[in-house]
Amino acid sequence: MGRKGGQAGTGESKARSTEICRAAALKKWRDPENVKKRFWSKVRIGADNECWPWIGAKGSGGYGSISLHGKHKNAHRVAYELTYGSIDQSKDCCHSCDNPPCCNPKHLFMGTAADNMNDCLRKGRRRPMTGERNPMFKMNTAAVISIRERVRTGQAKMAELAREYGVDHECIRMIVHRISWKHI
Numbered sequence: 305m306g307r308k309g310g311q312a313g314t315g316e317s318k319a320r321s322t323e324i325c326r327a328a329a330l331k332k333w334r335d336p337e338n339v340k341k342r343f344w345s346k347v348r349i350g351a352d353n354e355c356w357p358w359i360g361a362k363g364s365g366g367y368g369s370i371s372l373h374g375k376h377k378n379a380h381r382v383a384y385e386l387t388y389g390s391i392d393q394s395k396d397c398c399h400s401c402d403n404p405p406c407c408n409p410k411h412l413f414m415g416t417a418a419d420n421m422n423d424c425l426r427k428g429r430r431r432p433m434t435g436e437r438n439p440m441f442k443m444n445t446a447a448v449i450s451i452r453e454r455v456r457t458g459q460a461k462m463a464e465l466a467r468e469y470g471v472d473h474e475c476i477r478m479i480v481h482r483i484s485w486k487h488i
């Protein structure tokens with residue numbers, strides 16, 4: 305039996321040390337504690353109920369982007385995974401705050417949990433759910449401002465607004481009391 309590998313030549317020693325470095329770096333980032341440290345160092349962590357924006361690179365849709373194990377991942381998904389454990393890759397990780405860079409685990413939930421959790425999400429669900437979008441999208445900034453204004457001035461009751469926007473009463477209540485859409 306000969307040597308393992310074939311790295312004996314002097315010309316290959318540089319390549320070899322690069323390889324060792326890479327392997328060491330990979331090992332470092334695979335260590336769950338290091339992944340956690342590295343990840344959370346790129347999040348501006350605030351109070352429990354605040355949005356925690358990602359301060360690292362951003363990908364499409366304004367979502368935070370992080371490269372883990374050679375793959376680009378959405379930061380909020382990673383935040384969810386690091387907090388609650390691994391997630392079903394076929395499901396959406398959604399923001400109750402509708403703030404794409406937010407990584408506060410309390411503002412994140414899986415797409416299908418939304419079915420039971422908050423009828424807010426039912427808005428715009430005439431198309432089948434395929435996971436390409438956050439179902440919260442239908443509720444937009446203008447609608448949130450209008451809803452709050454109309455409740456504040458007594459122009460409309462929350463129940464009426466729920467009917468008008470085709471969402472659950474709880475959804476309107478959360479918007480009005482700034483439990484959701486706090487960033488507006």
Ligand SMILES: [Zn+2]
Pocket residue numbers: 354355356399401402403406407408411
């Ligand atoms: Zn948030």
